[in-house]
Amino acid sequence: xxxxxxxxxxxxxxxxxxxxxxxxxxxxxxxxxxxxxxxxxxxxxxxxxxxxxxxxxxxxxxxxxxxxxxxxxxxxxxxxxxxxxxxxxxxxxxxxxxxxxxxxxxxxxxxxxxxxxxxxxxxxxxxxxxxxxxxxxxxxxxxxxxxxxxxxxxxxxxxxxxxxxxxxxxxxxxxxxxxxxxxxxxxxxxxxxxxxxxxxxxxxxxxxxxxxxxxxxxxxxxxxxxxxxxxxxxxxxxxxxxx
Amino acid sequence: xxxxxxxxxxxxxxxxxxxxxxxxxxxxxxxxxxxxxxxxxxxxxxxxxxxxxxxxxxxxxxxxxxxxxxxxxxxxxxxxxxxxxxxxxxxxxxxxxxxxxxxxxxxxxxxxxxxxxxxxxxxxxxxxxxxxxxxxxxxx
Numbered sequence: 001x002x003x004x005x006x007x008x009x010x011x012x013x014x015x016x017x018x019x020x021x022x023x024x025x026x027x028x029x030x031x032x033x034x035x036x037x038x039x040x041x042x043x044x045x046x047x048x049x050x051x052x053x054x055x056x057x058x059x060x061x062x063x064x065x066x067x068x069x070x071x072x073x074x075x076x077x078x079x080x081x082x083x084x085x086x087x088x089x090x091x092x093x094x095x096x097x098x099x100x101x102x103x104x105x106x107x108x109x110x111x112x113x114x115x116x117x118x119x120x121x122x123x124x125x126x127x128x129x130x131x132x133x134x135x136x137x138x139x140x141x142x143x144x145x146x147x148x149x150x151x152x153x154x155x156x157x158x159x160x161x162x163x164x165x166x167x168x169x170x171x172x173x174x175x176x177x178x179x180x181x182x183x184x185x186x187x188x189x190x191x192x193x194x195x196x197x198x199x200x201x202x203x204x205x206x207x208x209x210x211x212x213x214x215x216x217x218x219x220x221x222x223x224x225x226x227x228x229x230x231x232x233x234x235x236x237x238x239x240x241x242x243x
Numbered sequence: 244x245x246x247x248x249x250x251x252x253x254x255x256x257x258x259x260x261x262x263x264x265x266x267x268x269x270x271x272x273x274x275x276x277x278x279x280x281x282x283x284x285x286x287x288x289x290x291x292x293x294x295x296x297x298x299x300x301x302x303x304x305x306x307x308x309x310x311x312x313x314x315x316x317x318x319x320x321x322x323x324x325x326x327x328x329x330x331x332x333x334x335x336x337x338x339x340x341x342x343x344x345x346x347x348x349x350x351x352x353x354x355x356x357x358x359x360x361x362x363x364x365x366x367x368x369x370x371x372x373x374x375x376x377x378x379x380x381x382x383x
Contacts, residue, residue: 074372075372111371111373152339157356159336159338161334161335161374163374
C-alpha cells in the first residue's frame with residue numbers, strides 16, 4: 001500500500017505539469033465531481049483536467065488529467081478477463097471488434113465490490129457554443145485499492161464460493177479486453193452555467209476487474225484463470241468548477 | 244448554484260436508493276407437500292455460526308425429479324439468505340436452490356438436475372452477500 005501512496009503525487013504531478021506557462025485563454029483547467037449509476041452499482045469520481053484548446057477557432061480541446069473513481073455495488077457479475085480467452089484476437093485495437101468467445105467465459109459474481117482507482121486520464125472536448133460542449137475522457141494508467149469480498153464462481157453450471165476476491169491493483173488501458181484493472185471512461189455533454197460552474201450529463205463505460213485468491217477457473221486450454229472483468233454501462237451527472 | 248447542488252444531491256440519492264435489497268419474507272409459509280413423492284433423505288438443522296436455525300430438511304423424489312422440503316423450519320432474519328445443497332458444511336462447492344422464501348414454516352424448492360446426494364450431503368442456509376453460514380443439515 002505504501003508504494004501506491006507514494007505514487008499518488010507522481011501521477012498528479014505528471015498530469016498537471018504540462019503547459020503551466022500557456023496563456024490562460026488557451027487552457028481549460030477544471031475540477032469535476034461526477035456520479036453515475038447502473039444496475040445495482042454506482043460510481044463517484046473526482047477529477048482534475050488540464051486541457052489545451054486546439055485549432056484556429058479553438059473549439060477543440062485535449063489534455064490530461066487525474067481521476068479518483070470509487071465504484072461500489074452488490075452482486076456484480078464479472079466474466080473471464082484474459083484477452084486470449086475472452087476474444088477471437090489479441091491484436092490491440094482490433095480486439096475491440098473481435099468476436100466474443102463466450103464459450104470460454106465463466107462468471108464471478110462479486111458480492112460487495114468496492115474499489116477506489118486513481119488513474120491518469122486523457123480528455124477530449126469540442127465547444128459547440130459559449131454554453132454547450134461535448135467530450136470524451138478515458139483512464140490511461142493507474143492503480144486500485146479496495147475491499148476484499150466474497151464471490152461466487154459459476155463454471156459450467158458448477159458453483160463455488162470464493163471467500164476472498166480482491167480488486168486488481170494495476171490499471172492500464174491497452175484497448176478492449178487487453179485492458180487491466182479498473183478504468184473509467186465517459187461521453188458527456190456539458191452546459192456552462194457561468195464562468196466558473198458547469199454541469200454535465202454523462203454516459204459512463206466502466207471496466208472493473210476482480211481477482212480470485214483461493215479458487216481458479218480452469219480454462220478449456222487447461223490454464224488457470226484468476227482475472228474476471230465487468231464492463232458496466234452507467235448514466236450520471238457531474239458538476240465542474242473552472243479555474 | 245445552491246439549486247444545482249440540491250438537484251444533483253437529490254438525484255444522486257434517488258438513483259442510488261431505488262434498489263430494493265433481496266430479503267426473505269418473515270411470514271410463516273405452509274407450502275403443500277406432494278404426498279405421493281418418496282422421502283429419500285432427511286436431516287436436522289444445526290446452527291452455523293450466525294443466527295439460529297432449526298427444522299428438518301427433506302429430499303423427496305418423484306418421477307425422476309427431486310425437491311427439497313424445509314419442514315418445521317425457522318431461521319433468524321438476515322439479508323440475502325439462500326438455500327444451498329453443498330458438498331461441504333461450508334459452501335465451497337454447492338448448488339444454489341434459490342433465495343429462502345420465508346424465515347419460518349414449511350417450504351418446498353424444486354431441484355434442477357439430478358445431484359448425487361452422496362456428494363451433495365448438506366443443506367445450507369447461507370447469507371450469500373456477506374458469506375455467513377446460518378445453518379447446516381447433513382443428510383442421512
